[in-house]
Amino acid sequence: MYWDSGYNNNPSLAESWEAVSDIEYIFHLRKGVLFHNGQEMTSEDVVYSFEHAMDESISAYAGWLSPVASVEATDDYTVKVTLKEPYSPFLDVIGRPAVLVMPAGTFEKEPFEYIGTGPFKLKEFEPGVKTELVRNEDYWEEGVPYLDGISMSYLLDDAARAANLSSDAVDFIMMVPGASWESLTQQEYKLFTGDTGIFFMFTFNVGREPFNDPNVLKALQHLVDRQVMCDVYTAGRCNRFFAGDPQPPTSQYYTGIEYFKEPDIEKAKEYLAKSNYPDGFEVDLNFYGAASDEGQIAEILQISAAELGIKFNLLATDHAVWVEKVYKGEFTAALQGLYASSPDDIFYGIMHPEGVAHGFAPNFDIPEYNALVEEARRVTDPDHRRELYTEALTIGYEAGWPLIYLFTYDDRMGMHPDVMDYQVDGLGTVRFLKYVWLDR
The missing domain is CATH 3.90.76.10 (Dipeptide-binding Protein; Domain 1)
Structure with a gap:
């Protein structure tokens, strides 16, 4: 499937x-x-x-x-x-x-052979450097893939990735940086967008000071300017902003909870004044990749927070450290991109202590909340599930919700004009490269 x-x-x-x-x-x-x-x-x-x-x-x-x-x-x-x-x-x-x-x-027998059934076979794999694929002549879907092979390289630097496309060094790049969108459009490169359910969020470890204080978390929720961050990251091409419920309004489980439609600096100040840190604090904020749009998003928070006396020290993190620290919840504050396509991904997968991605919300553990999302997993009636999620989310925000959801964004792929018939799935993967062909 x-x-x-x-x-x-x-x-x-x-x-x-x-x-x-x-x-x-x-x-x-x-x-x-x-x-x-x-x-x-x-x-x-x-x-x-x-x-x-x-x-x-x-x-x-x-x-x-x-x-x-x-x-x-x-x-x-x-x-x-x-x-x-x-x-x-x-x-x-x-x-x-x-x-x-x-x-x-x-x-x-062969743990590193990577034997599957897909349209391309693995020819060579050098972690963090390149992946070489060749056409699977025996693929079960008749007529595809069209390409003889695919050569993938890994460029974390946003500017370098865009430059590789504009110089025709590559045919296709993932995650077109917002700053390069206009120039690539003017050069008549294809820029593909598709809603993938990928979203950005700030996440805080409630097991560490100062984020064990619910009022600190509420202050930051009201402080964030999602529109400005969207403009930087996607050149204004966000699909939706989060006002409370991380689900899309079209979801049958959408709760309608909206606490943070617009940034409210005065309300942020009120909550911080109620906290144990009325004069602010200093803390490290991890983000992935030094030369990236993520760093600019982190800087926007840094500038806004300074008005409250809060100092975020921005730490660009490489992949090895990211996996070791952020994925395991060994951080104080972080900026993270993630996808979630079902309410269970968020309400259980991230927020429940037994969730597969609980490292993104370390030490968030509220028995009343846990019981509600556990029940929601067992319920098939949409109305009942929505009621359970509404109650759980209300309890979570009151206790101090450790995630600040920012926005979802389109899957931003850039490609040479002769790359034809690219499609995207709901996860933002390149699963459908089997249908791509080159008009050259």
Whole structure:
């Protein structure tokens, strides 16, 4: 299964599926799919891949799959998944995808071979430097991919990435910097945007001073000017701003909670005056990448906070440190980009102590809140789930919500004029490069 740009699940390795009860799902696999090593994919491989993804010692997705009780191959092309209890986000988790299918026994025999079923095979991989892919001649979807191969390099510097495109050193770049948008447009490069559900947020560790004080968090919520930050990061091309509820208003679970429509410096001052730090404080703020638009967003907060006597020391963080510190919650304050496509991603995945991404909200642990979002995972009725999320979010903000949601932004891809038929999925990935071709 895979998500399209509207977050809908679509057939892929599974041709179809059905829920036979609140806790049982049946997946019917596509026949004749070959792995990159020429072996046919069967239900045995899917069961193995599920079990691998559920192993907490080796999988980043184990938390998403913790409600799974068992996975069984009922025949060569049918898989039955049984849950421990009703788990309403289950199909969204599979479509993410949380389970990447590989041949049974791969991890034990060839852990670094990266054998899958995708449209491109791995030719060479140098972490943090480059990835070389070649066309999979045996791909199950007839006629694609069109490209013979893909060569990917990693450039964290925003200006360097844009310069590589404008000089035709590359055909395609991800994350076009806001400052380069206009110039690339004038040079007639294609700039692709698509809503991916990716959003930016400031996150604070409530287990450390001064963010263990709810009034400090409320002061900062009212201080932030989301429009100015959007203008810097995306040249004004944000999809929506957050006024309280991080879900889109179109979501059937949207709570309607709106606390922070506009920055309010006076209200920010009032909350800080009520806190244990009325004269302000000094603290480090981590962000990812030195030469990036993220640094400019952090600077905007730094300037605004100075008016309250708050000093943020901005620390540009490389990838190794980011993974070691921020992903594990070992920070005091940070700026983070993240995607979330379902309410469970946010309300449980990030905010619950057992959530797979709780490192982004370290030490946030409120029993009343936890009980509500746990119940919401088990509920399938949309109205009931929305009521539970509304109550949980209200409790969370009153206790001191450690995330300041800023805005969602388009997936900003830049490409040479002869790159044709690029598409984006709901995660901002390059899954659909199999449909890209070059008009040259």
